Amino acid sequence: MSDVEKSSPVEVLTAEPVSAPRRRETVLMIIGAVAVVVALGVALAGFVLSRHGDGRMLGPSEAFPSAIAVPARPHAARRAATVPAGGLVYGGLYLAGLGTGEVRAIDIRTGRSYWRYDRPGSVAESWTLDRVAGRLVMAWSKKGSNQVEMIDVRAGRIVWRQRSVAKLIKSPLDPVGLFVDPVTKVSAVVGPWWTVGLDGDTGRVRWKRRWTSDCKPFNFGSHGVTFDGKAPAYAYAQAMVGVFVVEEACGSDVGEVVGFDARTGADRWKISVAEAARGMPSPPDVASDSDFTALGGLSDLDGRLLALGLRLTGADVALIDPTSGRVVARWYTAGGYLNTPGKWSELTYGTGMQVGLCTTGGKQVLCADDPKKGKRLWRRPMPRGLEPHAPAVIDRGRVYLLTARHDNSDWQLIVTDLRTGKSLAHIPLPKPAGYRPPPNPPILPDDVPRWADGIIRTVTNGVIVTGDSESRSGTVDLLIQQ
Incomplete structure (x- = not known):
């Protein structure tokens, strides 16, 4: 068998007549494909390397997530994601990574990374x-x-x-x-x-x-x-x-x-x-x-x-x-x-009001005052059998207070109208992420708040962040009101 015969299949393919227009079309397609590959490579290189410096930015990977809608009278809270603690909410994103070398913007609805920024060391x-x-x-x-x-x-x-x-x-x-x-x-x-x-x-x-x-x-x-x-x-x-x-x-x-x-x-x-x-x-x-x-x-x-x-x-x-x-x-x-020494963080402020826990008739109640006018505005009793487990949080005209029973069961989020003190909702909650009850809980008088490790980190644009009270360790839950 001759050398020509061994290579005949190639010769047949290359020997086929090709018209000039078709040849130009083929060449243009090849050039276009190469250009697309090169463009993608350049874009990807720029996407990562142009922001490299001491770190590397990967993303965004999708359209910017919109803020979470909040119902007028919520009846439930769905756990959307469990994420690293020490973060903050912006729009539909949760920014996590404080205390680490990797910061992530996490889509609250899906739990996927919108972008990630790595800085090794x-x-x-x-x-x-x-x-x-x-x-x-x-x-x-x-x-x-x-x-x-x-x-x-x-x-x-x-x-x-x-x-x-x-x-x-x-x-x-x-x-x-x-x-x-x-x-x-x-x-x-x-x-x-x-x-x-x-x-x-x-x-x-x-x-x-x-x-x-x-x-x-x-x-x-x-x-x-x-x-x-x-x-x-x-x-x-x-x-x-x-x-x-x-x-x-x-x-x-x-x-x-x-x-x-x-x-x-x-x-x-x-x-x-x-x-x-x-x-x-x-x-x-x-x-x-x-x-x-x-x-x-x-x-x-x-x-x-x-x-x-x-x-x-x-x-x-x-x-x-x-x-x-x-x-x-x-x-x-x-x-x-x-407010006892070391417990000053029980109070919160917003839209001209001071909110915290106080006593009325020897019982704990949620209180709101107008310090500028020097007026007491309203008092809201705790639901029977429930105790506060975190300082109150103000967000968009509402007061949120995390509560539970003395045995750390039946977690509920109490939602109150900031201006009137009117109760808007009692939302059952899953046990906060990372919650660890103390092995020997102290016996405290009735007028002393029993703070547990479960705590509302923040409520921002209606997204509730609950979890372990350590500022940078562990995980937290992102809850969406429904």
Whole structure:
């Protein structure tokens, strides 16, 4: 058999006559296919590598998930997903990964990743979310390369990366609080030695403030971090109307609150806690007004006024105008709230109201007051046999309170109208993810709240996040109201 015969099949195929138009069509198809492959390769390379830097962004993988609709009178809550703790809700996404080197935007409805951002060897120390712009500001720690980044949540894109803050904050990265001013869009990185103002569009350093050895941000490391994407119920710094407000601890002094301009970092005003508490009656168990402390922290009352907690309980507050530092009103609750030392986080604020637990006739009730007007608004008794298992949470004109029986059974979510105190729903809940009952629960008086590990992390746009009370460990459940 000749060599020609061995290759005859190929010769037959290649020897077939092909018309000029068909030849051109074939060539064009081949060129087009190659172009598509090359384009996809370039797009994929750009999709991953253009945002590589110290990390890698994968996604978005689908259309942006819309926010979850909430019924007027919910009757049930469906567990949509169990996700890592320490996250926050934005639209139809849950952002998870605080305390790790991988941040994910998870579709709440499906549980699938919308995008994933990996930074091997780094740890996401803290974050906050500009909900208007849809941008996430994050502080990362990595030996020798601490930095702050801004991520466009919808686009899954790194907007800017600021490395120069590593020179201003000790390495490894000290705990920091991140706050975005809603007016100027300046991001404040509040650290133990410096506070740095970063431009919202470019990330460049606009100003920096050095804390003195005498006065430093008060306990910012554990409570100044924003876990729910809003401000914490009690933080030691807030960003409002073009002003950053920070509580300072100054030696043995009670403490003071300072407001500085978000655009320039210049001081606007300063007020001592003793001055803020001036004229308020001393509680029966302390000697003088000097025993008022700022341990209650700072809360955003209504977007225009700050509520400064004046004692360990935090129930007694001075309302401060953040633009001037002027005390607008003082609200003294006469000890009616069930706030014991170390339990100041039982109170929550929103739309001008203060909500927490108090006693009426020796029984625990859910209370709402207007501290600006100095009025008690309503009291809502606990359902028979149920006890509160978390601080109340305010979201979109509603108050949510997690309850259960004394034996930690029959978990229910009590939903109340914020303005009227009218009961809207009692929603049965699955046992919160990660819940572990204490082996030897203490026997407490009836007027002391029995906090369990089960807790409402947050309710944002109607999405309920419940789970273990550890801030960054374990898992949480995402519940959708129905």
